[in-house]
Amino acid sequence: MRDHQQKPQPPLEIPLEALSEDALNGIIENFIQREGTDYGANEIALETKMQQIRKQLQRGDVKVVFDPDSESVTLLTKNEWNKLSKVSPAAAED
Secondary structure (H helix, E strand, C coil): CCCCCCCCCCCEEECHHHCCHHHHHHHHHHHHHHHCCCCCCCCCCHHHHHHHHHHHHHHCCEEEEEECCCCEEEEEEHHHHHHHHHCCHHHHCC
C-alpha cells in the first residue's frame, strides 16, 4: 500500500509488444469478467469478446494502461486514455 503523502503517479500506457500472449489474454479476460457487460438477449461467447477487444487493441481504439497508484492494469478506450492523460498529477492535488 502506498503512503498517502506521496504524489499521485500518472498512469502509463503499456505497449502491446511489451506483453506476452498469455499476459495479454489474462488482461483481456479479466477486463471482460470485471465489466460484466450486458449484451442483450444474445449472449456472446468469451472467445468472441476477447477477439473483439484484441482487434480494438490492434487498431489503437483501446489501450492497456497501468495505474502505479493502485498497482493495477486495465483497458481504456482511446478517448478515456486521452482524457486521463491530459490531467496532470499536480492538477489532481488539493
